[in-house]
Amino acid sequence: MVAIVLGLMVLSLIIWLGLLSLRGQFWRLDQQLEVIQPQRESLPSVCAVIPARNEADVLPMSLRSLLLQDYDGNFNIFLVDDRSTDGTAACAEGVAHAVDKPQHLQIISGEPLPSGWSGKLWAVQQGIQQAKALVPEYFLLTDADIEHDVNNLRRLVTKAEQENLDLVSVMVRLRCDSRWEKFLIPAFVFFFQKLYPFRWVNNPKNSTAAAAGGSILIRRTALERIGGIAAIRQALIDDCALANAVKSSQGRIWLGLSSLTRSLRPYDSLETIWNMVARTAYTQLNYSPILLFGTVIAMTLIYLLPPLGVVISVILGNWMIAITGLATWLLMALAYLPIIRFYQCSPLLALSLPAIAFLYTLMTIDSAIRHWQGRGGAWKGRVYPG
Numbered sequence: 001m002v003a004i005v006l007g008l009m010v011l012s013l014i015i016w017l018g019l020l021s022l023r024g025q026f027w028r029l030d031q032q033l034e035v036i037q038p039q040r041e042s043l044p045s046v047c048a049v050i051p052a053r054n055e056a057d058v059l060p061m062s063l064r065s066l067l068l069q070d071y072d073g074n075f076n077i078f079l080v081d082d083r084s085t086d087g088t089a090a091c092a093e094g095v096a097h098a099v100d101k102p103q104h105l106q107i108i109s110g111e112p113l114p115s116g117w118s119g120k121l122w123a124v125q126q127g128i129q130q131a132k133a134l135v136p137e138y139f140l141l142t143d144a145d146i147e148h149d150v151n152n153l154r155r156l157v158t159k160a161e162q163e164n165l166d167l168v169s170v171m172v173r174l175r176c177d178s179r180w181e182k183f184l185i186p187a188f189v190f191f192f193q194k195l196y197p198f199r200w201v202n203n204p205k206n207s208t209a210a211a212a213g214g215s216i217l218i219r220r221t222a223l224e225r226i227g228g229i230a231a232i233r234q235a236l237i238d239d240c241a242l243a244n245a246v247k248s249s250q251g252r253i254w255l256g257l258s259s260l261t262r263s264l265r266p267y268d269s270l271e272t273i274w275n276m277v278a279r280t281a282y283t284q285l286n287y288s289p290i291l292l293f294g295t296v297i298a299m300t301l302i303y304l305l306p307p308l309g310v311v312i313s314v315i316l317g318n319w320m321i322a323i324t325g326l327a328t329w330l331l332m333a334l335a336y337l338p339i340i341r342f343y344q345c346s347p348l349l350a351l352s353l354p355a356i357a358f359l360y361t362l363m364t365i366d367s368a369i370r371h372w373q374g375r376g377g378a379w380k381g382r383v384y385p386g
Contacts, residue, residue, distance in 0.1 A: 002318055009309045009324040012301055016331045024197030027335040029342055031198040031256040033155045033170060043073030047131035048140040051123030053082035055144035056091040058264045063095045065148040078131045080123040082110040117233045125229045141216040146172055149260035156217040166222035166251035167243060169211035170258040176343045178268035186343045187356045190336055201255045209247040210255055213239035214263060222251050236283045274363050281367035292368050296361060303357035
């Protein structure tokens with residue numbers, strides 16, 4: 001019994017040493033947009049496309065932030081009202097008039113959702129089709145709940161221009177105010193970084209591809225090269241699917257963090273965060289029971305076993321198990337600490353990663369159950385079983 005437990009503890013420690021030394025330094029926060037000056041005298045034209053379904057509560061802040069971008073190039077916004085029932089279109093029109101920029105906003109009434117499309121991507125498709133008439137050099141794909149820093153567009157475009165990138169995306173700062181947000185949201189970003197190490201994403205020689213849907217700048221020519229939004233029309237994790245399509249077509253992509261552009265979407269309860277994760281977690285596993293089983297085993301071995309081993313060591317009276325468990329627990333806490341600091345949470349939360357991982361594991365299992373029951377991918381009143 002002691003030998004088995006000790007062997008598992010050593011395996012967990014080896015895995016963490018491997019993650020920290022071989023997985024693209026995923027915990028580091030050095031991939032961020034710098035404040036850089038554009039080299040071109042005239043900035044390229046950009047059309048922003050915003051899919052909006054019942055977003056009247058956030059548009060006064062999010063849409064306003066886009067209309068007031070400090071950008072000297074030609075910039076127009078296409079908001080697709082995806083059959084909202086809360087006055088989204090009227091709210092958007094009011095915001096544009098309030099900042100005296102109604103000429104920069106075009107509101108499109110969304111058509112019924114056709115078979116084979118996700119609701120968000122169908123809305124994006126309609127916006128892009130309208131925006132194409134202006135022949136922009138770039139599209140800015142953004143969610144309706146994103147409040148953009150006044151220089152966000154300038155930084156995205158300058159990054160793309162100076163490094164000849166086809167797609168530039170930033171993981172915006174998620175809301176982290178409530179107790180549950182502070183407990184679970186930093187870990188959401190941490191797990192995303194571990195799954196898609198930003199350094200690997202940004203390396204043209206590495207096949208890893210990812211993007212963050214809240215703020216994606218993509219060249220029009222790159223989007224046309226992959227077959228447009230229709231190429232990923234059924235994707236629930238549409239941002240990563242888009243990045244993968246661009247990188248697979250020999251395009252260059254870049255993904256980083258933003259501390260200034262932020263999400264307005266509140267996750268002030270366990271239920272709201274649970275539903276956010278459970279909506280697509282099983283999709284990430286390609287709806288595979290085998291991958292689900294492997295994920296549960298891996299999460300248990302990597303995150304849950306070290307603190308459990310410390311408890312078991314007390315029962316068994318084995319100091320080697322205790323030292324190994326504590327060392328592994330400390331390593332994962334140190335890896336988690338940078339994102340904890342980024343979100344200005346208590347450093348003590350770094351030690352709670354095993355408990356957080358346990359909850360995320362349960363969310364992933366629930367995601368699979370929802371899929372098997374035909375309730376997978378529910379969002380804004382629509383269900384996409386996959």
